[in-house]
Each structure stands twice: as C-alpha cells, then as structure tokens.
Amino acid sequence: MDGVTLRFGGLMALAGLDLRVEEGEILGLIGPNGAGTTSAFNLVTGVYAPGEGDIRLAGQSTVGLLPHELASRGIARTFQNIRLFGSLSVLDNVRVAVASRQHGGFWNALWRGRAFHAGERAAEVEAMDLLSLFGLERQSATLASGLPYGDQRRLELARAPALRPRLLLLDAPAAGMNPTEKAALAELIRFIRQKFQLAVLLVEHDMPVVMGLCERIVVLDHGVKIAEGTPAQVRVHPQVIEAYLGAEPAHA
Amino acid sequence: MSGAGGKRWLCAAVMAALALQWCAVRWDFNRYYLGVAVDAGINVILAVSLNLINGHTGQFSLGHAGFMAVGGYTAAKLTLVLGGGCPSWAQPALFLGGLLCGGMLAALVGLAVGLPTLRLRGDYLAIVTLGFGEIIRVVFQNSEFFGAATGLTGIPNWTHLGWTCGFAALTVYAILSVVDSTYGRGFPAVRDNEVAAAASGINPVRYKVSAFVVGAFFAGVAGGLYAHHKTVLNPTGFDFLKSIDIVVMVILGGMGRTAGVVAAAVLLTLLPELLRGFAEYRMILYALLIILLMLLRPQGLFNFGPSTRA
Numbered sequence: 001m002d003g004v005t006l007r008f009g010g011l012m013a014l015a016g017l018d019l020r021v022e023e024g025e026i027l028g029l030i031g032p033n034g035a036g037t038t039s040a041f042n043l044v045t046g047v048y049a050p051g052e053g054d055i056r057l058a059g060q061s062t063v064g065l066l067p068h069e070l071a072s073r074g075i076a077r078t079f080q081n082i083r084l085f086g087s088l089s090v091l092d093n094v095r096v097a098v099a100s101r102q103h104g105g106f107w108n109a110l111w112r113g114r115a116f117h118a119g120e121r122a123a124e125v126e127a128m129d130l131l132s133l134f135g136l137e138r139q140s141a142t143l144a145s146g147l148p149y150g151d152q153r154r155l156e157l158a159r160a161p162a163l164r165p166r167l168l169l170l171d172a173p174a175a176g177m178n179p180t181e182k183a184a185l186a187e188l189i190r191f192i193r194q195k196f197q198l199a200v201l202l203v204e205h206d207m208p209v210v211m212g213l214c215e216r217i218v219v220l221d222h223g224v225k226i227a228e229g230t231p232a233q234v235r236v237h238p239q240v241i242e243a244y245l246g247a248e249p250a251h252a
Numbered sequence: 253m254s255g256a257g258g259k260r261w262l263c264a265a266v267m268a269a270l271a272l273q274w275c276a277v278r279w280d281f282n283r284y285y286l287g288v289a290v291d292a293g294i295n296v297i298l299a300v301s302l303n304l305i306n307g308h309t310g311q312f313s314l315g316h317a318g319f320m321a322v323g324g325y326t327a328a329k330l331t332l333v334l335g336g337g338c339p340s341w342a343q344p345a346l347f348l349g350g351l352l353c354g355g356m357l358a359a360l361v362g363l364a365v366g367l368p369t370l371r372l373r374g375d376y377l378a379i380v381t382l383g384f385g386e387i388i389r390v391v392f393q394n395s396e397f398f399g400a401a402t403g404l405t406g407i408p409n410w411t412h413l414g415w416t417c418g419f420a421a422l423t424v425y426a427i428l429s430v431v432d433s434t435y436g437r438g439f440p441a442v443r444d445n446e447v448a449a450a451a452s453g454i455n456p457v458r459y460k461v462s463a464f465v466v467g468a469f470f471a472g473v474a475g476g477l478y479a480h481h482k483t484v485l486n487p488t489g490f491d492f493l494k495s496i497d498i499v500v501m502v503i504l505g506g507m508g509r510t511a512g513v514v515a516a517a518v519l520l521t522l523l524p525e526l527l528r529g530f531a532e533y534r535m536i537l538y539a540l541l542i543i544l545l546m547l548l549r550p551q552g553l554f555n556f557g558p559s560t561r562a
Contacts, residue, residue, distance in 0.1 A: 067450035083448035085441045099434035100453030109433035123434045
C-alpha cells in the first residue's frame, strides 16, 4: 500500500498511508477508534477504492478490483462482526469458499458429469480437512447459525484458508474472548500462518494479543501513521503512548 | 439427490408423464380434470423457478408474470405464424422450439431486469420488478403485432399433460441439481451474507443475475405451455396478481424448499377448483385458507427440518 488516501466527503479517513506486509509476517495495525484501521482493511479487500495512491499484491496493482476478485487472487479476511452463511451447514460454509476456486459452475452442476462429481468430492475432502484442522469436524453437519460464539469465530477462520490466500486479514478476532480463549487464538493464528504459508494483517484492540503475536506493528491515528516498529519499539514510542495507550504504557 | 440417480429420475419422470398422456388419450380422461392437472403443472414450473430467485437467492421478485408473458407471447406468435403450413408430424418440434425460444427470450429479459436491479434489495427490488412486470404487460397491451388488448386467439391446443409434467419434472430437476452442488450453495451464501460471500471469492452479481436468468427461462417456458393450454392470450392474464399468486406459492411452500413449493403450487391450483361449490364466496374462502395456513405454518407448509437442501 503506497501513499493511499481515502476521503469520505470532507473527512480524510486515511492520509497518504504507506503500509507494507512482508511475506509470511504477522503485521499488527492498531489505532484508537476512528483511526482508520477498518478503512485500511476495506481498501485492501476492495470494499472501497482509494482516492489516491496504489495498492499492490505481489507487485500487481489491485485498485479497481471487486472484493470477490481480490478474494480469488489471494486475499482472505474475517470480519469484526462474524459473517457466516447462517442457513448453510458448517461444512458448506467452508465448501463454498473452496468451490469458488473451481471452474465449471452452473452447466457442470446441471449436467453432473464425471468432472462434476470429482470436483464435488475434492471440495468436500478439502473442506473436511480444514474443519478438522480447526477442530470443527464433529459439527460439520450443524447449521452455522447454531454454533456457539467461539466456534463461529473458528469457522470464520477455517473458511479463510479455503481460498489459498497469500494474505489473511483479521479484523478484531479476539473481540469478546476471555484470556484463555485469547491465548488459544494467538496460538491458532500462528499455526495458520505456518501451515498455510501466508502473511497476516491483524487489526486488534486487545493490546496483549497484538503485542504477543505481531512481529511488527503499525500505529494509526486520525488516518496518519504515527509509529511503526517491533512491539517493544512501539510500546515506548511517546506519540503512541499519548495518542492511544494513554498515560500508562501497555502491559504485554 | 445423487448425480446419475438424478438424471435417471428425470428420465423416469418424463416417461411417466408421456405414459400418463397416452393413458389420458386412450381412456379419454375427463377434460376438466386434465385441464386442472395441466394448470397445476404450469404452476409448479412457475413456483419452482421463482423459488430460485426469491427463496434460494433471497431476492424479492414480483415480476414473474412478466417473464411468463414474454415466453407465452413468443411461443404463441411463433406457432400462429409458422403453424399454418406445418404438417402434423412436425407440430411437436415446432411447439418445443417455440417453448424454448420463449424461454430464452424471457431469460434475456431476465438478464436485462437482473442487471440494473442488483443494487436493490428487499422491498425496493420488489417494487422495481413489479413495475417491470407491469411494463411488459402494457407493452403487449399496446402492441398491434401481439393483438393489443384483445390478445392472441386461435392458438392451437397443443399443451397436454405429457408436455406439462415433462417440463415440470425438467424444471424441478434443473433447479434441484444446480442448487444441490457446491456451485449452487453460492445462492444461499449470497442470500445469507453478501459481504462474506464476496470475501469468500463468490461473485454475488453473477449469482443474483443467474438466478434471474434461469428463473425467467422456466417462467417463459411455463408461459408458452400456458398459451397453448388456454388457446387465448390476453394481457390482463399477466397482471401483477398473477405474480403475487406465484409468490404466495413460494412462501406457502417454504422459501428455498423445492418439495414444499411443488406441493403448495399443486394445492393452490386445486383449492379454488375444490371451492367452486361455494360460488361467490369462493375467493373469500381461498384467501381465508391462505391466511390460516400462514398462521399455522409460517415457516412454510413442508418445512420440517433445518436443512436447506431440496
């Protein structure tokens, strides 16, 4: 992301933001409410188009691509307010994402030839594998809307790698979790990164999670980058403490 | 529904439809009952195809009668123009061709309606599709070529039970096999959460437009069958009340439940006929029964489990 600016009318949501996620790293993007973290997310996933600047994925500009095109090019995300396909089974939630990479579609489904059945089986196997990685294989037949909160979060995390992404964006994944669950989540995110060889961009308001998990952190305030560096550097950065963490330094 | 089993089931159903037609001719079934059965079959096609748009994909289309009119007028006009010099052995081919042409033209109109309405949802989409259905009707009403307000008359009575049940089976098969696939689960995915669907690599626009195009195609075929069943076409037959009738079938059957929608389509065709004994109170009773059914089974007549299949 290079010099990206996003305006809503007269409001400058992001002003000339430069952001770079290296391959395989976990980058934290933090900032107080309204700092522009979610806007940055929406730019990367194609929900908004930047007014100025360029967004590139592996060297290629992604400006102007629609969310589903970005998803199929390797950008997966989860949402702050969990977004699942409530009336579909847990298995189908992952399976549709797997199938979005397959070709054929409508006519194949209508004709039901050999290629169709092979594709269906492959998608099911891959989706079941993902579910068992995330410990959801026993619930594969339940409706997504019937899952308890923690499982819904995990299902959303299980759906993302189905796209075979290079970059995974996590929007406040620890929201509403207790300390034990947060520790498990951090473990899970590390595991995903390692297992699927992807980079993670994490927006999170829970400082212990961010500090413990991220290799690098970028701090935004009022749409401007005010600090960047390792957790240790960011934690003692005077501007960060002033803008975001208050008078006291954060406890990691 | 497994794949090969599905295709075998379709063949069996079409065979059964043709056998039924043969029996109907052989033993000279009561024409009134046959007529009602054809009506039921046509309504099944309409309701099941609308279910793809309104049920599976979660859009609210009130324009199904419009698609039906496009298909009906196209097929009827083709028959009237080409049917005169047509030897009797070629009639089924002409009829089939007319039905498919009608379906395809309706699908084209479905595409035209589907694209601009994509930004709308819920009530707004309903209003736009309603307006579109009325536009189609008014166009036919004012077009001399299509007989203006009198409509088309003298359409040969080619639609028999075999055609109707055959196409009803084809519709059910097509919609079920598309929906019951990983590709087809994109339809409820878009319905449940469009943003998440896009983030999962599903193109919501393509799914929504596909639903409109496929739904309109079958509505067009149903229109052609209807034209060759009633033998007269008249624009008032395709007003928005017809669209609402079809929507009621879908809601009563349970949004997204094909089996329920088929049953509801048959039930709602039979109900007014069974109530004929009550003469002028018929439509009041019909309306009351629908209200009663809605109160007793708001989730749809045949909606028993949490499954989204079938």
